[in-house]
Amino acid sequence: MVDLPSPTQPGTIDAIAPESARRVRLRRFKELAAKVLSNPATVLGFVIIFAMLFMAIFAPWLVAPNVPDPYQMPRDWAATRMPPGTPGHPLGTTNEGGDVFYGVVWGTRMSLQLSLIVVFSTVVIGSIIGSLAAYFGGKVDEFLMRVVDVFLSIPELIFALAIAAILGPSFGNIMFALIVVFWVKYARIMRARVIQIKGSEYIDAARIIGDSNINIYLRDILPNSFTPVMVQATLDMGNVVLIAATLSFIGLGQAGIAEWGVLVSEGQAGIASGRWWASTFPGLMIFLWALAFNLVGDGLRDALDPRTEGR
């Protein structure tokens, strides 16, 4: 065994020892972050996401919230169809006197809420079901995966559309429809990963030590299977908003709320008459949001590639 001399002098090691585990993990995280940020496209994605986050968090300070419900578009019937640059309405107004800037800003806040709730719920539901399928195997696995197959055999958009249409137009229903449609992917990913990791020798080693199943799941299986789930979740942060906007656009959303899809729909009638702004600005936001999360998701996938990870 070729053992290289330790870079640290004996004696000094004692002093840093209590901190070391944390330091090593921090260093590993920093290395990973540097790897992710070495891709300019990923950096661009992060910049857009941070700008959007800023807008969402500080919405009440950017535009005064509508009372009583800030997610309802304020209506200024004295100033309908105003072009961008009008005092008080920097991005113009819609046919119904809705301030486009208000819709853009509060729509960001809405999209963030929507995507966080949907992605969080689907990751949790999908991971639990995928893990159960992988853990129990046999008939349980067979049953759960056939259910997943049924869900996957219907195109995402059409499936969400059908559910939202049955439940009736409301923002909550769109959210519910998206959760129903999106969890299956995570179940699939999680199942494949757990099965792969369950068969690895370090799981055998943990069993030999006598660690409990729950500990093995939490300490060995989950951390090693979470990477692809995280990448998919990032991509879905964008996809969710895209599909929600589509559903809103075709009239399944709640009319009059500050949501990008609803605004695009509200403004489309004016495009032919040259009033491009009411649809363009919210549309641009949808585009930027989806683009940003796709860029970051792809960057994470490349950086966390299991073939290069941890070596």
Add this chain to the structure above:
Amino acid sequence: MSAAPDPHPTPASRPDRAVLSLKGVKKHFPIREGAFQRVTGWVRAVDGVSFDIRPGETVGLVGESGCGKSTLGRCVSGLTDVTAGGVYFDLPAEASRLLDNIASGTATDAEKARVAQIEAAHRIDRLQGAGYKRFRRNCQMVFQDSFASLNPRHLVVDIVGRSLRVYKEASGTELTERVVELLEQVGMGRQHLYRYPHQFSGGQRQRISIARALATNPDVIILDEPTSALDVSVQAQILNLLSDLQKQHNLAYLFITHDLSVVRHMADRLVVMYLGKVSEAGVTSDVFDAPHHPYTRALMEAKPDIEGAASEQAQGLDGVVPDPARPPRGCRFHTRCHMATPSCGWEVDDVIRRLEDIPGLFDALSGVERKSDFAASLTFGDAAAAERLVSILDSDGIPAAMRSAMGRLERRDRTVSVAFDEVPDVDLRITEPGRVASCVLSPIEVFQGVNE
């Protein structure tokens, strides 16, 4: 099989107990086919293996790849359930004799009543609660692939100290200090605490695996090809380390390997496995001096010799290990044995195996009607093919022993009828005190090499 004679020499310490005792252990894996995953056969990976591991001794388990030795290791460590038989932990000699009596059907009623009690207290798949915990702590394992057996996301301190956490023996600084002690025992140190497995060489990773196994202060460690993936120079260091640790902690080892030169120096006793069965067992030096089974002899001759002198007349092993789903009758080694006799279990499958090697002839075979494993009618597409088979079976193309075992060989048009003398399966028998082998030949015949 369970009642196989015990080949143990008297161990030095605690002679009255076996750390681990295998009694007729079988592990069969189902072969599933078709849309409904129907079980169409069984791979008999381990097919009735019995031996004991005494405190402080090293038992070498050797055999070719595919002989079931790794599966057996997993059964012994409790990672895999056994299909039949049992693995017993910390079994007193008196209980061991009782279990053997039960297996051979000579037990009294009173003894039968005791067995349930023994099984609950010692059989590893029946242990519960504190008993299972005690087994789990005392029986550890080191795997061949040191990279795969260490979680890539865990630091060395977490890997080695994990069992201390599981058994709530230490935490915080105390845990770190215990891990440092363990690392020092395997020739590593404090500077390695906070590193990931991928930052080490293969030898160092194997040291970490050994430290992890030592952490629970075990009685026995199952070493599954621990040095096979390492450079020869590193191998020697790991082997020396294992020897030192054995002396310090009075560890028992089950050393699983295909490398005879490794066990020659490590093992006190040797168990040679072939196709799921023990073909020979005994004290290592005795086995090396005079193998009592042609397979052991072939294994030793197949080992490349640096001087090159011995290997000149070496015959080694040719052919492949037969399918463990249809193991050969009689002696399982007879298909590849240079010393095979007519009474080694020649059967219909031997004819089929030959057919598979002859181009064209196997394709011409249209049906096999078996009367038993030893007699069948083979129908071919045309009479010429049938005649060709007869001429091959009647010539030097097959071993002389196989020809003499053939009681009948007839061709009627396109059908060839063959029948071999039926022989029982060859079981382990005592060849000399402390030695067992499963060969119809006497040790002296194996030594001289009949039929050669």
